[in-house]
Amino acid sequence: MKARSSSGGAPEFAKTWSALQEQIFLKPIRNDEDYRKMVALADELADHLEGEEGPLADLFGVVTDLIEVWESHHPDLPKAEPKDVLRYLLDAHELKQKDLADIASPTVISDILAGRRAISKSVAKALAERFGTDVSAFM
Known part of the structure; x- marks a missing residue:
């Protein structure tokens, strides 16, 4: 990865990240609504994966990792006594x-x-x- 100078790198990252988030929901899962959005994104990405490699496969990997972490810490409990x-x-x-x-x-x-x-x-x-x-x- 190419090193950036400390002058202006962070603001540029923030703009790029903001632009990406306007297009897709990609952030830490903090609640059930975020979880549902992330699952929907994973489903949409899965529909467009053409092979084992590439940028969509990498993004799919990140999204599914976030989902797995959430699920491991938030089991789907039965509505019961x-x-x-x-x-x-x-x-x-x-x-x-x-x-x-x-x-x-x-x-x-x-x-x-x-x-x-x-x-x-x-x-x-x-x-x-x-x-x-x-x-x-x-x-």
């Missing part, structure tokens, strides 16, 4: 109740899954951190 969301996440991550011992005792986890106990705010927060989800999934 908090105990069922927890059960789903345990299954999806191939974890046992004892694997959550750093969050709550196996007895507490068992009681939550059996519906004998509600998830406390502190446990909900710890579960959200552990699974990279919103705390509301457990409330």
Whole structure:
């Protein structure tokens, strides 16, 4: 890559980036709406890929990488009771109740899954951190 002098490089990059963003949605995914736009862009790019290489293939790679990062940190959770969301996440991550011992005792986890106990705010927060989800999934 050719080195640029410090005089004027950043403003020129900003103009170029702004012009690109007027044509396509390309930015970090920060919410579900951004995610949907990025998936739409990936679909559109996939329709126009003619081979394994080239600028569109490179752009497609960047877009799909952004999507994969978002999906890995924001699993698509079922609309269900908090105990069922927890059960789903345990299954999806191939974890046992004892694997959550750093969050709550196996007895507490068992009681939550059996519906004998509600998830406390502190446990909900710890579960959200552990699974990279919103705390509301457990409330």
